[in-house]
Amino acid sequence: MTMITNNLPTKQLQALDAAHHMHPFTANAELAKKGARVITRAEGVYLTDSEGHRILDGMAGLWCMNIGYGRDSMADVAARQMRELPYYNTFFQTTHVPAIALSAKLAELAPGDLNHVFFAGSGSESNDTNLLMVRRYWQALGHPEKNIVIARKNAYHGSTYAGRSLGGMSGMHEQGGIIANIEHIGQPHWYMEGGDMTPEEFGLMRARELEDKILELGVDRVAAFIGEPVQGAGGVVIPPSTYWPEIQRIVDKYGILLIADEVITGFGRTGNWFGSQTFGIKPHIMTIAKGLSSGYVPIGGSIVCDEVAKVVGENGDFNHGYTYSAHPVAAAVALENLRIIQEEKLIERVQDDIGPYLAKRWAELADHPLVGEARTVGMMGTLALTPETGTRKPFASPEGTVGYRCRERCFANDLVMRHVGDRMIISPPLIFSHDDVDELVKRARKSLDECYAGLKADDLLKAA
Numbered sequence: 001m002t003m004i005t006n007n008l009p010t011k012q013l014q015a016l017d018a019a020h021h022m023h024p025f026t027a028n029a030e031l032a033k034k035g036a037r038v039i040t041r042a043e044g045v046y047l048t049d050s051e052g053h054r055i056l057d058g059m060a061g062l063w064c065m066n067i068g069y070g071r072d073s074m075a076d077v078a079a080r081q082m083r084e085l086p087y088y089n090t091f092f093q094t095t096h097v098p099a100i101a102l103s104a105k106l107a108e109l110a111p112g113d114l115n116h117v118f119f120a121g122s123g124s125e126s127n128d129t130n131l132l133m134v135r136r137y138w139q140a141l142g143h144p145e146k147n148i149v150i151a152r153k154n155a156y157h158g159s160t161y162a163g164r165s166l167g168g169m170s171g172m173h174e175q176g177g178i179i180a181n182i183e184h185i186g187q188p189h190w191y192m193e194g195g196d197m198t199p200e201e202f203g204l205m206r207a208r209e210l211e212d213k214i215l216e217l218g219v220d221r222v223a224a225f226i227g228e229p230v231q232g233a234g235g236v237v238i239p240p241s242t243y244w245p246e247i248q249r250i251v252d253k254y255g256i257l258l259i260a261d262e263v264i265t266g267f268g269r270t271g272n273w274f275g276s277q278t279f280g281i282k283p284h285i286m287t288i289a290k291g292l293s294s295g296y297v298p299i300g301g302s303i304v305c306d307e308v309a310k311v312v313g314e315n316g317d318f319n320h321g322y323t324y325s326a327h328p329v330a331a332a333v334a335l336e337n338l339r340i341i342q343e344e345k346l347i348e349r350v351q352d353d354i355g356p357y358l359a360k361r362w363a364e365l366a367d368h369p370l371v372g373e374a375r376t377v378g379m380m381g382t383l384a385l386t387p388e389t390g391t392r393k394p395f396a397s398p399e400g401t402v403g404y405r406c407r408e409r410c411f412a413n414d415l416v417m418r419h420v421g422d423r424m425i426i427s428p429p430l431i432f433s434h435d436d437v438d439e440l441v442k443r444a445r446k447s448l449d450e451c452y453a454g455l456k457a458d459d460l461l462k463a464a
């Protein structure tokens with residue numbers, strides 16, 4: 001077989017990719033016709049493709065590249081760890097230094113009594129762990145029937161069976177169904193679903209769906225509630241200020257467990273170490289991945305409070321674990337990533353400098369005729385595309401038509417900005433400079449202009 005390198009012609013790489021590589025969340029036959037964009041290298045906040053384009057990464061990879069690409073020390077730590085101890089497991093009464101150091105570090109960083117870490121290879125696996133952990137907790141306390149987890153529509157909790165079942169993406173549920181004893185309530189998405197209510201009224205209403213659901217099922221059946229502090233894949237849904245305090249009140253009142261899925265919101269994304277701190281949430285378990293290693297290596301985990309860890313730990317074996325739980329190379333690289341975040345004060349930067357600057361520049365896009373709403377929290381941003389500013393009406397075209405067209409313009413303008421339905425979203429690396437923000441807003445505005453002109457020409461600027 002020929003050596004496949006960056007130097008092969010794009011067309012040849014695309015043909016091999018189409019022949020052998022099944023892409024996630026993709027209509028592969030369709031992609032094969034046009035060919036995937038081949039990313040060949042990256043440095044800082046820019047990607048380079050096989051055609052030599054320099055692409056500004058407004059999504060930090062897939063919400064994970066918090067410290068930016070091309071950090072030599074990350075590679076050095078990985079190489080050192082691979083030479084010293086490339087692999088060992090933590091089953092069978094063994095441990096190793098990277099596992100010890102990373103779990104202790106996470107216990108130090110996590111709020112409250114979240115002092116115990118169960119490692120996995122990804123966010124999805126960690127949510128599998130969490131589903132089992134909360135069920136096992138109640139079972140060990142003598143309540144095996146307390147096994148239902150309440151989650152939310154349009155949530156994303158991963159792609160394994162537990163992840164996709166806890167998640168509330170209808171397109172995922174339609175393919176293969178979901179596992180039993182998971183219930184979904186409404187999401188706190190005021191712009192799309194708030195009707196005539198104020199955001200604050202709507203936030204309370206949606207939170208109280210949790211209380212209604214607990215009473216409907218019976219509190220003796222409910223193990224836990226899971227939510228992302230800010231829904232990421234659902235379209236950067238920043239909840240109304242009333243939402244999380246009311247969820248917390250309900251969870252406390254009925255004594256059910258609270259899982260905060262921090263896979264996106266963890267490690268500085270919202271201006272604190274964890275989104276739970278930004279929104280005043282006190283979870284029993286936090287799901288982590290992505291920014292834990294800034295995507296340099298796959299690693300995820302569950303940070304667990306004293307009480308849950310005690311009950312699960314004091315009742316015999318917890319029959320669960322992954323070959324790569326606390327993988328030493330991944331753990332060492334994650335530790336180096338945390339060191340960089342701390343030493344470069346990236347979280348303080350998001351809080352005091354680059355977050356507010358992004359908020360200011362992003363808000364300027366609200367004057368665009370295609371934009372109905374422009375919001376940010378920390379280094380996450382969202383634009384609602386609208387056929388009619390001043391209303392929150394959707395487009396007449398099938399949802400996602402306009403968003404897809406806008407994303408195509410971003411692609412053409414060398415900007416990674418995603419669409420979710422008819423919403424555009426960003427989640428740039430935390431190391432973004434003011435110039436990078438300016439460049440992102442410039443490319444976004446150009447893409448919006450071109451999208452708007454195209455919609456006008458094709459008579460698609462119509463409200464439903």
Ligand code: PXG
Pocket residue numbers: 062121122123124125127156157158159163228232233261262263264287289290300
């Ligand atoms: N929880 C949350 C909140 C996530 O965003 C996962 C769990 C699963 O993590 P892993 O590491 O198993 O992928 C995620 C992942 C998108 C997109 O389209 C988002 C994710 C993954 C893939 C695509 O925005 N988030």
